[in-house]
Amino acid sequence: EIVLMQSPGTLSLSPGERATLSCRASQSVSSSNLAWYQQKSGQAPRLLIYGASSRATGIPDRFSGSGSGTDFTLTISRLEPEDFAVYYCQQYGSSPPYTFGQGTKLEIK
């Protein structure tokens, strides 16, 4: 089972700043089969990024994903007030189970 570790656990930033979130896998994630989800308080998760770097439909271009192998990054170029939420990475494409990282909480400084 691939274990995903996200860092930092909490990130405190101000609107307009750049956010960099990390997701590290315990073993190589094949074919960059990594997704990122955003979860706002009281809501279901929403798909942001798939294939490590492809934005989902309707996701603003301030969100970008990068990485391969065991190290992946989600970057939000200029934070908007609605971006403060919890972000999860997920690996897929290997035999079940799918695994998620423990999440990074992005909070307003």
Added chain:
Amino acid sequence: EVQLVESGGGLVQPGRSLRLSCAASGLTFDDFAMHWVRQSPGKGLEWVSGISWNSGNIAYADSVKGRFTVSRDNAKNSLNLQMNSLRPEDTAMYYCVKDVGASGWDWWFDLWGRGTLVAVFS
């Protein structure tokens, strides 16, 4: 509108059973694999079970294997999760989730329901 709506959650004592359902609308349900993902209060996401478009591939997390059974009825556009021998650690919000693909294990999740809450306690 494409949506997934879960139902069937509630309060239940340890050892009892509960059946969750998910109604899909606005999509060709039998084109896609489906999953259940849960989230314990204040915690992260845990994949619970998945089922391919034709029910040919089914998988469970080790934590629920032998206790939970996933099924689908493509004629009714519905996904189900039969949960037996419930434990306090099964307490969570349970989300119905759509896969991008049909087979079940190769793709990401692109649509989530709003969830149904299951609470297991004496």
